[in-house]
Amino acid sequence: MNDYRSIFTEGLWGNNVVFAQMLALCPLMAVTTTATNGLGMGLATTGVLLASNVVIASCRNFITPDVRIPVFVLLIASLVTLADMAINAWLHELYKVLGLFIPLIVVNCSVLGRAEAFASKQPVSASAVDGLAMGLGYTLALIIIGGCREILGSATLFAHASLLLGDGFAFLETTLIPHYKGFLLMLLPPGGFLVLGFLLAGKRAMERRVQQRKERARSADLQYGHCRVP
Amino acid sequence: MNLHLPSAPHTHAPDSVPRIMGLVLLAVAPATLYGLILFGWPALSLLLVTVLTCLLCEAACLSIAGRPVKPFLWDGSALLTGVLLAVSLPPWAPWWIGALGGFFAIVIGKQVFGGVGQNLFNPAMLARVALLVSFPVEMTTWLGPHPLFSSHAPGLFDGLAITFNGIPDVDGVSGATILGHVRTQLGMNHSLSQILPGHFQPGAAVLGWTGGSLGETAEWLALLGGGWLLWRRVITWQIPVAMLTTVALLAGGFHLLNPDRFADPALHLLSGGLMLGAFFFATDPVTSPTTPIGQLVFGAGCGALVYIIRTWGGYPEGVAFAVVLMNAATPLIDHYLRPRIYGRTWGGQSRPVKRPPTRPGESQ
Numbered sequence: 001m002n003d004y005r006s007i008f009t010e011g012l013w014g015n016n017v018v019f020a021q022m023l024a025l026c027p028l029m030a031v032t033t034t035a036t037n038g039l040g041m042g043l044a045t046t047g048v049l050l051a052s053n054v055v056i057a058s059c060r061n062f063i064t065p066d067v068r069i070p071v072f073v074l075l076i077a078s079l080v081t082l083a084d085m086a087i088n089a090w091l092h093e094l095y096k097v098l099g100l101f102i103p104l105i106v107v108n109c110s111v112l113g114r115a116e117a118f119a120s121k122q123p124v125s126a127s128a129v130d131g132l133a134m135g136l137g138y139t140l141a142l143i144i145i146g147g148c149r150e151i152l153g154s155a156t157l158f159a160h161a162s163l164l165l166g167d168g169f170a171f172l173e174t175t176l177i178p179h180y181k182g183f184l185l186m187l188l189p190p191g192g193f194l195v196l197g198f199l200l201a202g203k204r205a206m207e208r209r210v211q212q213r214k215e216r217a218r219s220a221d222l223q224y225g226h227c228r229v230p
Numbered sequence: 231m232n233l234h235l236p237s238a239p240h241t242h243a244p245d246s247v248p249r250i251m252g253l254v255l256l257a258v259a260p261a262t263l264y265g266l267i268l269f270g271w272p273a274l275s276l277l278l279v280t281v282l283t284c285l286l287c288e289a290a291c292l293s294i295a296g297r298p299v300k301p302f303l304w305d306g307s308a309l310l311t312g313v314l315l316a317v318s319l320p321p322w323a324p325w326w327i328g329a330l331g332g333f334f335a336i337v338i339g340k341q342v343f344g345g346v347g348q349n350l351f352n353p354a355m356l357a358r359v360a361l362l363v364s365f366p367v368e369m370t371t372w373l374g375p376h377p378l379f380s381s382h383a384p385g386l387f388d389g390l391a392i393t394f395n396g397i398p399d400v401d402g403v404s405g406a407t408i409l410g411h412v413r414t415q416l417g418m419n420h421s422l423s424q425i426l427p428g429h430f431q432p433g434a435a436v437l438g439w440t441g442g443s444l445g446e447t448a449e450w451l452a453l454l455g456g457g458w459l460l461w462r463r464v465i466t467w468q469i470p471v472a473m474l475t476t477v478a479l480l481a482g483g484f485h486l487l488n489p490d491r492f493a494d495p496a497l498h499l500l501s502g503g504l505m506l507g508a509f510f511f512a513t514d515p516v517t518s519p520t521t522p523i524g525q526l527v528f529g530a531g532c533g534a535l536v537y538i539i540r541t542w543g544g545y546p547e548g549v550a551f552a553v554v555l556m557n558a559a560t561p562l563i564d565h566y567l568r569p570r571i572y573g574r575t576w577g578g579q580s581r582p583v584k585r586p587p588t589r590p591g592e593s594q
Contacts, residue, residue, distance in 0.1 A: 183364050184365070184366075185364040188363070194338065197342070
């Protein structure tokens with residue numbers, strides 16, 4: 001498994017934390033009321049995932065299988081505490097929005113899941129790529145779902161992005177419909193489930209169509225392949 | 231001529247989906263027509279928008295799913311959902327309330343689960359709950375009776391303007407329903423003996439000369455339609471009777487304890503959407519339990535939730551919430567209240583056979 005490119009695409013899309021593994025849904029439902037919140041939470045999780053994968057992969061030869069879960073949790077918890085303090089110090093506005101959910105990255109099943117399924121068995125470099133790709137895939141999912149809910153719920157996109165990324169990114173903040181009344185259900189947890197459900201259905205439909213096209217091409221190949229001039 | 235008349239049991243064509251839907255539509259028609267007359271043209275355009283959206287969404291979902299559109303569209307289930315949803319909306323609600331509600335009911339309430347007969351929740355009630363949670367202002371803008379062709383009722387074009395452009399003078403026409411009024415006044419520490427006189431007339435409440443949702447005001451018409459459904463055996467008596475009795479008993483008990491704080495059973499039974507809910511929403515055969523005992527439990531649960539939400543909850547009316555919550559409990563009720571298998575005990579063992587005593591002289 002040293003094929004970094006396949007690790008990367010698997011993490012980003014094929015084995016996406018949300019759209020394929022259906023993990024880490026609790027923070028997803030809680031924070032994705034805006035795309036900006038999703039981006040912030042995704043970046044924080046990416047940082048923790050990258051660091052925890054690297055640390056666990058480098059310690060993997062000293063940790064006996066019997067105590068691995070408590071040790072993983074301990075390592076992840078220390079990293080999350082660091083991330084919590086760092087966001088509180090440098091991105092205090094975002095901290096006020098995400099506050100409660102950053103310590104909860106500890107129990108984010110995708111972090112422990114990658115530690116157990118990948119980093120405890122793979123070399124450091126591959127684990128780093130995996131952590132980065134999984135984190136970015138998670139960030140992508142959070143931004144998509146947050147964006148859909150934000151558009152439907154309050155007709156804005158990337159509201160308060162300048163608080164997270166600095167004043168240079170104020171151009172991202174868009175208001176699609178001025179004087180929008182607000183569709184409260186989309187900002188409440190049911191909206192998260194609805195958007196996720198429809199996105200999953202869309203992804204499945206798309207994949208099925210791609211599969212059918214491939215099979216049609218293959219059967220056409222089998223039928224007429226012998227006529228082809230090599 | 232030799233007519234051969236075979237003995238029972240006779241086969242007969244079972245009730246089909248279109249027939250049931252047609253009967254329920256007929257039963258809800260009087261209350262709907264009364265609502266249309268009471269609230270005039272805006273109510274009619276809202277009803278049309280809701281029903282058309284339901285039919286369009288149904289057709290779109292069926293064609294996306296690759297199922298035959300015509301037979302499913304004409305079975306009347308989407309039409310009935312649209313009518314039942316419109317009947318539970320505020321009569322002068324803007325058009326997009328009806329359109330969004332119709333979309334929510336059909337796409338998310340019904341087709342996502344697999345279409346007719348597969349839904350977990352009553353689609354119309356689910357849509358009403360979603361709308362009430364999302365748009366509390368539009369969903370609680372009630373108004374008094376504005377009967378068709380009376381002097382202060384809007385004409386056809388004014389009615390269209392109300393539905394598609396908003397009510398011009400909201401504060402001039404809107405007013406709280408009796409349940410909402412009681413809730414606000416109780417919150418201000420007034421006692422019921424101060425609140426009710428001049429606001430609650432049981433006679434007017436029975437006749438339906440009050441504010442409220444499009445079709446919920448005339449209790450006697452809902453009762454009439456429900457009774458007719460019972461007589462035609464489209465629904466069974468267990469759910470409505472259990473639901474209404476539970477509300478009446480709870481209301482009566484608390485009213486006896488403290489008449490100044492808790493309204494009497496007549497007010498609870500004669501206001502809001504209780505009658506309509508008990509006969510038309512709670513009895514949805516898809517989302518209610520199948521056994522008679524299960525239906526009694528379901529009805530009692532609906533009634534208790536209605537009373538609890540009305541008395542202590544955050545909203546003045548709770549029929550939609552109660553029905554949707556009990557819909558969620560239906561699989562559980564069906565799991566635990568299964569009928570005894572014929573010839574077996576409740577534990578599943580075969581029942582002991584009682585042999586008749588043998589008479590003397592009879593060989594065994």
